[in-house]
Amino acid sequence: IQVQVDGLNQDTVYLANYYGNKLYYSDTTVTDAKGRLTFPGRPYEQCGKHAIVIPGPKYFEFMAVTEDIVIETNAADPTANVNVIESDENKVFYEFLGFIGERRAIAAPYERTLGDSTATETQIQEARQVLTDLGEEVGAEQQRILNVHADKLFAKYLNMVLEPTIPEAPKNIANAQELQYRWYLDHYWDRVDFDDPRLVHDGSFHQILDTYWTRVLPQVPDTLLNSADRLIARAAGNDEMFKYITHYITFNSESSQVMCMDKIFVHMIDTYYATGQATWMNEEQLKKVMDRADELRDSQCGSIIPNIILPGLDQETWMSLYDIEAKYTAVLIWESTCGHCKKELPKYKELYKEWHPKGLEIYAIGNDFEPEPWQEFVEEQEYTDWINVSDNPLINAQDSASALIYGGVTTLKSLNFRTTFDVFATPKVFLLDKNKKIIGKQIGAEQMGDILGRLEEMERKGIPY
Known part of the structure; x- marks a missing residue:
């Protein structure tokens, strides 16, 4: 060079x-x-x-x-x-950049016309026509490059940013939109050569991957999980592409604000990292991500939540989560000094009034390290209709904890519920089905009400969830 x-x-x-x-x-x-x-x-x-x-x-x-x-x-x-x-490759690249630069210069005054509130209707129509013609010119030039310079890497990059042309659906089909969407999903990756490791060294690959993952696919963890495995399988043998896709999906799912995406993160770590396929990571890095997956394992959607056995409001009566017989159970971890908790709890109180007759129980775990403030707050605010439990310094003392665990009174995961449920902030909320499977998490009272309504509707229609 x-x-x-x-x-x-x-x-x-x-x-x-x-x-x-x-x-x-x-x-x-x-x-x-x-x-x-x-x-x-x-x-x-x-x-x-x-x-x-x-x-x-x-x-x-x-x-x-x-x-x-x-x-x-x-x-x-x-x-x-x-x-x-x-460099034949770069001559094609810079000829195209020059072509685009010329068209942008031509388009600039017409784009200003469209943003000009004083422009006449004739001027607006003329501007739209010119911009349409320029767009067609650019499309034709892109197609020419794909035809004439198909062997060039730049042509592969260019092809990746071109959306598949969705064919017209057959007439008189009731679900035409769904049919076209399925076609789009099936052909979305046709523009990518999964054997070429060089494709990840351009922003266009990231762009189509990000669009596919966050906008094209339904943001449903199980759907995303299956799609992730299928996509990664297509990159088998292409180490660069395998690494890029795997890393993107893993850490996008860890940082996502979409409910239950941690399920995908744990799956990715178990499937691709713990099995030695993440060769780009050193031992320390691998341990860190695998430890993080273990921290999330007990609280991931789709898993049966561990049984929690803690003393109730009197701090003497031990109450087990698994003893609750309810169609739905909300595990609500909160603390009396948490401002956001104080705003949410009245909403949960109203939710409980509406949904307890329909099968909802709340198992509320106090996160205060000392029981007295938690007890006082619960009684003063009259949050006594649902089940209240908490730990205290006495039962967490090493000798006491060991005796309680080995005596079968409680469990290590119960006494370590903050670690079990990855509690770094409150409130922390889990929605469980009748089998204590996690079906929702990190949701507010209003959102939980919506989810419960949808679940009831699905049940009426015979749709499994």
């Missing part, structure tokens, strides 16, 4: 590579007095969209492929002044 940047003189320059939609430094060198620099070519699996970063910082992009690359530009505006001396 040979580059001359006029205006540089013994300056430090970086070679950066895209990994998904992010740019990372991968090499560095110093120019000579005339701004000339050289980087070694990239191995095939590391080829893709790269950038030369000069002081400023400023940079220009290019396609690093397995051919000699010779490029000239200047330090004042490196992107605008690129001249590709040698």
Whole structure:
């Protein structure tokens, strides 16, 4: 990779590579007095969209492929002044960038017209027509590149951003939209060569993966989980793509705000990390993510919640979660000093009044380390209709805890409920079915009411949940 940047003189320059939609430094060198620099070519699996970063910082992009690359530009505006001396790949790339730049310049005044409240109807119609024509020109040029330069990496990148054209559904079909959606799902990844490791080195791959995962697929954990396994299976043998997809899904599910996505995180760790397939991680990193999966295991959706046995409001009567016989059980972990808890508890009180006759029980666990404030608050606010339990320093003392556990009074997971349920903030809420399976979590009272209503409706229709 040979580059001359006029205006540089013994300056430090970086070679950066895209990994998904992010740019990372991968090499560095110093120019000579005339701004000339050289980087070694990239191995095939590391080829893709790269950038030369000069002081400023400023940079220009290019396609690093397995051919000699010779490029000239200047330090004042490196992107605008690129001249590709040698590299068929980059000549195609920069010809397209030039084509797009010209069309954008033509489109700019017409786009301003559409945003101008004083524009006449004639001007608006003219602007729309021009922009439509320009869009068709761009589409035709993209198709030409795909046809003429199908062997180029840039053509593969370009193809990834082109949406599949959904065919018209047959006439007189009642579920035409559903049929078209299924076709779109089935053909969404047709534009991706799953054998080419270079595809992950461009933002377009991240874009279509992110769109697929967060917008195309229904945000239902079981559906997402099955789709994740199918997608990862398609990348088998392509280490770069396998790594990118697996990492994206794993950590997107861990940080997601969608209910029950931790189920996917635990599945990913168990299936791909604990089995030794995450070869990019060292032992310490693997242990960290596997420990995190273990922390979430007992509280993930779809699992049977561990039995919790804690003393009730009198701190003498031990009450077991599994002893509750109810169609639905809400486990509510809260504390008397938590402001958000104080706002939510009255709502749960109203929810309980409405839904207790229909089969809802609440097993409320006090998270206060001392029982007195919790007891006083429960009694003062009259939250005594449902089951209230909590721990206390006495039962958590080592000798006491051991005696209670070995005596069969309670369990380690009960006394360690904060760890069992990954309690870092309150309120922490779980909705259970009659078998104590977790069917919802981290939901407010109003959302729980909606979910219970939907579950009842599903039951009436004979739909399993």
